[in-house]
Amino acid sequence: MSLRTPLSKVKGLGPAKEGASHWWNQRLTAIALIPLALWFSFSIALLAVADYATVSAWIASPFSTVLMILAICVGFYHGYLGLQVIIEDYISNEALKIGLLIGVGLLALLFATLGVVSVLKISFGA
Amino acid sequence: MANINRPTSPHLQIYRLPLTAKMSISHRASGVLLSAGLVLTVLFLSALAGGQSSWASAQGFLSSGFGQLILFVFTLVLNYHLCNGIRHLFWDVGCGYSLEAADLANKVVLGAAAGLTLLVWIMALAA
Numbered sequence: 001m002s003l004r005t006p007l008s009k010v011k012g013l014g015p016a017k018e019g020a021s022h023w024w025n026q027r028l029t030a031i032a033l034i035p036l037a038l039w040f041s042f043s044i045a046l047l048a049v050a051d052y053a054t055v056s057a058w059i060a061s062p063f064s065t066v067l068m069i070l071a072i073c074v075g076f077y078h079g080y081l082g083l084q085v086i087i088e089d090y091i092s093n094e095a096l097k098i099g100l101l102i103g104v105g106l107l108a109l110l111f112a113t114l115g116v117v118s119v120l121k122i123s124f125g126a
Numbered sequence: 127m128a129n130i131n132r133p134t135s136p137h138l139q140i141y142r143l144p145l146t147a148k149m150s151i152s153h154r155a156s157g158v159l160l161s162a163g164l165v166l167t168v169l170f171l172s173a174l175a176g177g178q179s180s181w182a183s184a185q186g187f188l189s190s191g192f193g194q195l196i197l198f199v200f201t202l203v204l205n206y207h208l209c210n211g212i213r214h215l216f217w218d219v220g221c222g223y224s225l226e227a228a229d230l231a232n233k234v235v236l237g238a239a240a241g242l243t244l245l246v247w248i249m250a251l252a253a
Binding site: 027030031033034037038040041042044045046048049050051052055056059068072075076079082083086107111112114115117118119121122125 | 154157158160161164165167168170171172174175177178181182185188189193194197200201204205207208211212214215218242243246247249250253
């Protein structure tokens with residue numbers, strides 16, 4: 001005999017009430033990050049030591065602007081999902097766990113926004 | 127305590143982790159490092175958005191020996207997480223669970239990560 005209600009079986013969301021969406025989003029962003037990471041690691045190796053005119057002209061090209069914004073947004077989301085799992089796995093103090101989850105989420109949002117605004121400022125303002 | 131020599135649970139302090147287990151925990155550790163690296167990247171982007179003089183000091187740091195070391199380690203960690211992540215995607219669809227396949231994938235992932243990092247830096251330095 002199962003203690004699960006027929007409704008919970010139909011919904012299929014499990015005890016965490018979100019089904020497989022966390023797992024699925026982590027994999028979806030992982031796949032998106034395969035080409036982005038290859039492009040990104042080559043770009044930073046090439047450009048980190050270049051002068052202002054070179055780097056800003058490179059960021060300002062539509063191709064780089066789009067890829068950089070995608071890398072920042074998808075990267076921070078993927079990173080947040082991963083850090084969330086690590087915090088949930090290793091932090092047993094409930095108050096600390098909730099606090100860290102909120103803090104990491106807000107910081108990811110803050111830095112992702114800072115990154116996107118910086119890229120847009122370089123692209124449109126330079 | 128009838129049988130002291132019975133097999134016990136693998137306590138992390140005394141259990142010698144196999145390579146597959148070391149690479150599994152390294153995947154998490156590299157993910158944490160990459161999150162920090164992404165924050166650093168954004169800080170350098172905002173230095174670039176700040177104009178010529180703020181980029182000049184960022185560029186000065188990145189060109190220094192310490193800055194170059196950070197960049198190299200960042201690309202190495204990124205390529206490791208990338209290659210090992212692709213192996214995780216294979217696991218997700220049910221491929222590569224035998225011991226032989228896992229042992230082989232360990233070597234492929236480590237080799238690909240090192241090779242990709244070398245390739246990136248050779249291309250960057252040649253360009």
